[in-house]
Amino acid sequence: MSTPPKIGKRESEILTAIVETYISTGEPVGSRTLARSNRESLSAASIRNVMADLADAGFLEQPHTSAGRVPTAQAYRFYVKQLTGEARLSPADESLIQGSLQSSQDLQEFMERTSHVLSLISHGVGVTVSSARGGRNALEHVYFQRMADKKVLAVVVTRNGLVRDRVLRMNCDLPIADLEAAAAYINQNFRGWEMESLRNEIAKRVQQERSEYDRLMASIEQLYAQGALATEGAGQTVYVEGAANLVITEQDKERLRHLLSTLEEKQRVVDLLSAYLDTRQEAVRVVVGLEDTMPHLNNFVLIGTPARVGDEVMGSLAVIGPTRMDYEHTITAVSYIARLFDRYWNEST
């Protein structure tokens, strides 16, 4: 955090080299190993000097005195910033992604498969949230169906194709005719309204007509009160795939357990993503060290981006993985899928 100290060219090169070899080997990297595998051959001793400086500046740490150096979160942040972002996705990955996602029938399926593909490519945990809030959507169609007594099935379709159904428990029994009338009324009068403004308007109209007793309005009021038109949690669906990958990474059992159960609590995942991702910006965001939001997630990285169609944010695509991760690869994959998402839904919605 705070002020990342400035760094010369040589330092920078060595630091990247360290980060890269640590990512690939997983073991603390020593001056010797570096000296051998480095293009411009410097001696181990020189490298040691630089490493000492980098350690002072907070980029490296020693697990114990006589071990190699390990990159700190700060080092990863530096490393990521320094990436050019010009990498292309490998053809293999590209066809893997295309093959998986192309045939998705709907948003949910797209998201689920995305999680899966991301987990495969990144060797981390693929996480997607489809948070399509109904709020800004236009109502297109409602349909009510009487189930048992006092139970009504409400189906709401928005203009952009979001379908939400729920079973309402009414206070009293509404006959089928009333339900049909209510649906017809809403479909005629409110088609095209945004879901949000719609609630106020309904409340208003119900208010107005209250004086004279109107069965239709009473029905609508009741349906409305039971949440017939609520679309909240509609798309708040979370897909987490690839948890198995954590087993390889995480050594500590207790932590592993915590991680898994955290990932199972959908709400916390949503919180996590929205804490870091719900910005306006388009680029893929890389957050190294999630410990300030989730205590157990130190040593973990979030690589994600909002999933948008045009200007509207429909959810998030992300990978949660160990700091030791192929950043460039994962970043390009995430960004590729984000573009694909936009294109795909633009043409299909």
Added chain:
Amino acid sequence: MSTPPKIGKRESEILTAIVETYISTGEPVGSRTLARSNRESLSAASIRNVMADLADAGFLEQPHTSAGRVPTAQAYRFYVKQLTGEARLSPADESLIQGSLQSSQDLQEFMERTSHVLSLISHGVGVTVSSARGGRNALEHVYFQRMADKKVLAVVVTRNGLVRDRVLRMNCDLPIADLEAAAAYINQNFRGWEMESLRNEIAKRVQQERSEYDRLMASIEQLYAQGALATEGAGQTVYVEGAANLVITEQDKERLRHLLSTLEEKQRVVDLLSAYLDTRQEAVRVVVGLEDTMPHLNNFVLIGTPARVGDEVMGSLAVIGPTRMDYEHTITAVSYIARLFDRYWNEST
């Protein structure tokens, strides 16, 4: 497997005692430990004799020569069979279950919460499948909405409240009027038909009218061909919760990884459950040793039951856990939830 050898009363008692202490301690149980904690005090030596017999009969195994005995799958099967099944759920669990499930809005939510609760109670993995196949359901209502060109959103509602939506890609562009006509036609002519017989009937009618060119029928044929009325995978939803519990149980990392990724492949979970559970019988089924279906699942137990409403099977409720598991507790919980499920949906559907 094969013929479970017969067993006298004393043997039986000792075997249960062994199974129980092994379940609670997790360590191979020796004759000494047993002798101490056994009500009718037999000496260690006598117990040793019995244990030797039990070992010969295939109920016990020794991890190595000078260790205690560990129950085999056969022993667990015996143990389970011998349980009275009269145990009552503890009030704490009962209120936990009630509290979690009562407020479920729909089938999906009920299933998801059930998985969660089961994982909490059993310390295993809670698994539920809602496999409501549309096939035997009666069609109640369809609705088509034109999205982009050549894209149509189809929403199908069945009589028992299952809602299925999917985006169809048409070969040619259908105008809104045609879509509405098609929906109206289907709603008028096919309301109340079972989804399965419906497909044949539509095919038949389309065939009949083929001679004269009928736009309506052409539209319907196309919609149908694109799967507008398919309800397959509709309720084929799998909920797996409590995977974190496996971390405690499973020592071997590689196996743990396999387990987790198996559980993530929904299809395999469905296969597993349907292999053992889709019987007509009502009771909770306990399957010890799943290795014949899933190689990695030796040492694991499936405790589950079909979830039925009246006579119709709506899915499955199950726990997958280590052989070392509180059987009685879990069995009663599963069966309790199964009853709850029946009652709950009987009154609400």
Added chain:
DNA sequence: ACTTAGCACTCGAGAAAGCTGAGTGCCAAT
């Protein structure tokens, strides 16, 4: 005939001790 005490034997788990080698820091030389 069943039960029990005693005894010799086995063998995994855990502690203690020793060794190894990758790695560091610093100094003196280039």
Added chain:
DNA sequence: ATTGGCACTCAGCTTTCTCGAGTGCTAAGT
């Protein structure tokens, strides 16, 4: 500035040792 050299550190592996829970068997007791 860079490099070679040297003394020092220390995690982790291997080896060895001890300990104790457990077994099987035999002989004695009921």
